Amino acid sequence: MIESPVLKGTGNYSKSTAFLLVGITNDPHLQLVLFNVFLIMYLVTLMGNVGIILVIHFTSSFHTPMYIFLSHLAFTDICYASAVVPNTMVNLITPNRYISLSGCALQLFMFSSFGSTECLLFGVMAYDRYVAICNPLYYGTIMTIRTCNVLFATSYIFATVQAAIQTGFTFSLYFCGSNIIDHFICDALPLLRLSCSKTTINEIIVSLSAAIIGGGSLFIIVTSYLWIATTVIKMPSSQGKRKAFSTCASHLACVTLFYGTVLFNYLHPSGDVNMRQDVVASIFYTMVIPMLNPFIYSLRNTEVRRICHQFVTQRISFHLFCVQNLS
Known part of the structure; x- marks a missing residue:
């Protein structure tokens, strides 16, 4: 049960009902530039990840664990970016940067839920590569469709429960002082700094969530x-080594980008000097990485590139055929 928040200090307080997001910049010209950049990035994110999902769905040869997990990663990237980017773009072109208490809670829940899901999916995909390379003879019996369903369902459920707990505890606090969030999103740590309640339990929850989900997945x-490196080193064939490396390269690149920025954002010493660095790192892992993931997997995987090209060519040919018949 969540205990009633205890106010710091004495006096009468009125609980905040809205927050003011400081945003990324107050320069009107830079705001317009960033709006256009973020709009392009968001559209590319949607098209790239939706394209990955459609190609995997309509290509029977891609109905394997590795690509099923990739389609779920693409879906997570869409939701993850959508929790942050549209509201950020609106705040860049409107003077009113206020977000309601419920809106802030919803953004924190979505941001935390899909961010955690992404972490867990990266772990699941690493395990899938481990089984494929280190136990290839048993891959079909270990990574069955049922096992895949259990793994990604567990990832979604675990991440959702964690996000619900974190959001519930965060918004059980009183925000009765400043309502200015020095960020462009409603994240847990900036919100805790604004609270006039005791935040010890909340800080423990944030740390446990990061340790269990982020640390566990890592x-x-x-x-x-x-284990994969040990197995690859023992392979006698250089061709086999290259093939094993190629199946892991895309995943390793995405994991390095994601965890590199997340760890930088949450593990470096806090302070006002680093706030702008926090914002830049947050932009990277909430906007840039969801956009890059489908391209990294496509560029590093010859089969994905071939099927994507074939898929697009077939759709263009079909539409041209329809147009010719109609005319």
């Missing part, structure tokens, strides 16, 4: 790739 990734 442990699975590192352990899996240590």
Whole structure:
């Protein structure tokens, strides 16, 4: 049960009902530039990830665990970016940057839920690569469709429960002082700094969530790739080594980008001097990485590139055929 928040200090307080997001910049010209940049990035994110989902769905040869997990990663990237980017773009072109208490809670829940899902999916995908390379003879019996369903369903459920707990505890606090969030999103740590309640339990929850989900997923990734590296080194064929590396390269690139910025954002010493760095890192892992993921997987995977090209060519030919018949 969540206990009633205890106010710091004494006096009468009125609980805040809205927050003011400081945003990224107050320069009107830079705001317009960033709006256009973020709009392009968001559209590319949607098209790239929706394209990955459609190609995997309509290509029977891609109905394998690796590509099923990739389609879920693409879906997560769409939701993850959508929780942040549209509201950020609106705040860049409107003077009113206020967000309601419920709107802030919803953004924190969505941001935390899909961010955590992405972490867990990276761990699941690393385990899938470990089984494929280190136990290829048993891959079909270990990574069954039922196992895949259990793994990604567990990822969604675990991340959602974690986000619900974190959001519930965060908004059980009183925000009775400043309502200015020095960020462009409603994240847990900036909100805790504004609270006039005791935040010890909340800080423990944030730390536990990061340790269990982020740290746990990272442990699975590192352990899996240590076993993979050991297996690849023992391979007698250089062609086999190259093939094994090519199946892991895309995943490793995405994991490095994601965890590199997240760890920078949450593990470096806090302070006002680093706030702008926090914002830049947040932009990277909430906007840039969801846009890059489908391209990294497409560029590093010859089969994905071939099927994507074939898929697009067929759709263009079909539409041209329809137009010719109609005319």
